[in-house]
Amino acid sequence: MKEQILIVEDQFVEADYLRLLLEQAGYGITGIARSVAQAQEMIRTKKPDFVLLDIFLKGEETGIDLARILAVDNIPFVYLSANSNEDVLNEAKQTQPYGFLVKPFREKDLLVALEIARYRHAHSVDTKYQKEIAFRKTLEAIRVETGTWEQKSLQIIAALQRIIPFDFLVGGFGRGFCFLRIGFDEYQIMGIPELATVTGQSMEALSALTYNCNLTFFKKLFAENFQLRSDLEKDLSICLYSRRSTAYTADQVEIFERIVPLLIQSIDTLLQDKAPDMVTPASKKSRQIPDEIIGKSHLLLNVFDHVAQVAPSDTSVLILGESGTGKEKIASSIHQFSTRSGKPYIKLNCAALSPGLIESELFGHEKGAFTGALDKRMGIFERANKGTLFLDEVGDMPIELQVKLLRVLQEKEIERVGGRDTIKVDVRIIAATNKNLEKEVADGRFRLDLYYRLNVFPITLPALRERKEDIPALAYHFMRHFADKAGRKLSGISDGVLKKMMTYDWPGNIRELEHMIERSVLLAKGAVIEEILLPAFNKREKPPEVEDMTMKTIAENERDYIIAVLKKCNGRIWGPGAAAEILNLNPSTLKSKMKKLGIKKEYIH
Structure with a gap:
């Protein structure tokens, strides 16, 4: 018996059709729910392995509301919808679904989508634990190595950066010190004397850092002096900060909570072996970045982190950004640092191809397939076999060809134009576009299911x-x-x-x-x-x-607006004229939003 699936769909005919298809394919059905409340009750009775989830349901709550609950419970879900409204798509994307099926769909599309969702879910869980295991092994290796306190501490910091990116790390440990990221695997180490110089605070005011680095005073001080917008804390001894708002995902919070005891133990051991006599800028060069990519801004460093994270895998990557931001160089870097680096790297500009020839260019053709096809020709997918295919300007691909591309990505096989045989291909896809694909989807120019298939690991390049x-x-x-x-x-x-x-x-x-x-x-x-x-x-x-020039996400704009209202109300949530009343929200709902968006009192007053 395959996985047990809960169907959440308020249209009886569609729900029953789904049930029939899934049962014929060997899946078990835990139930059919027509509302969020009914789905929650069914989940409490029997937890499903997967949920097929329509976005629009009966009642006030939508499938997106249920998706947030499923994400917390670590239940993978695939959206079903015929709606492609841009705002809805943006909101759905925030819930990080494991797939998206556009109605109407074929039986094969449904089954392939479930297979992909199963793989992505298993892969995400495996990757999460593999990273944690690798981090633990790295700490143990650092412990037995010879080297100075500075060298070993930088190795620990670089290892932590690979699984939880940060711009500033604060540690107490009875001494008080910080690591400020100044480049790719480059950090400036600062003790209390250096912090006093940078912040203008007295040594006495900063002395509490030695036993509690999570005091509100320190959070506000560091946020103002180092332009920090979000933080991650677990223990009084250590805290991570980022210059990006809402920087930390639920998975990263979970990993951080598990590794903090080991991290503290490792740093404590270093301090006991040999405490640092002086604090100086230093760097640890354990990872590489291409020489042609220039810059050390925190936005670019975040891009490097994503490249280093995704390059070793075979995951599809979608590179987003305005024209001239370097999307092609980032794509080349991903291939260069991947396990396919010695294999073909084929580039295709989808905007530069003739609509009549693009299918032949991608899939190849047989002799006599059309006028002018004098010989059999291999397409780009065949030439890129075992390697990487870079689809530049994928947003300009004709809608009719998008369907065929989607099927190749799902089924990993092609048919040449004019041919009858299927040809298996093993190609990693990196796509890039300067278009807003959500808007393209909303306007009917880009398929929603292809967008989700390409958008497995998005990397947005800053202007x-x-x-x-x-x-x-x-x-x-x-x-x-x-x-x-x-x-x-x-x-x-x-x-x-x-x-x-x-x-x-x-x-x-x-x-x-x-x-x-x-x-x-x-x-x-x-x-x-x-x-x-x-x-x-x-x-x-x-x-x-x-x-001020940065394009912000919906979540970032909502966060900024809530903070602005809270500041006007002097931090008051309840009562007449308080923030909840102005925002027209229930106070408990506002508190939940504040927690989700990482809004804390030190950022308000």
């Missing part, structure tokens, strides 16, 4: 205006490159030019910056670039705040 701290490093990199290419000896870029670049929005992102620097190198009259010609209409009076 250059969102990481302006990287502009000087990028500018000097391009200056050296084009100066060498042109046979010119340039020593630098003037402060005036750098200021101009920092005030510009860079709508063309890194590609535009590259072209501007190339032009400036050719026009430079001396050894220093003294002038850069930027479009006048896009200049600003002063540099914009990077945080």
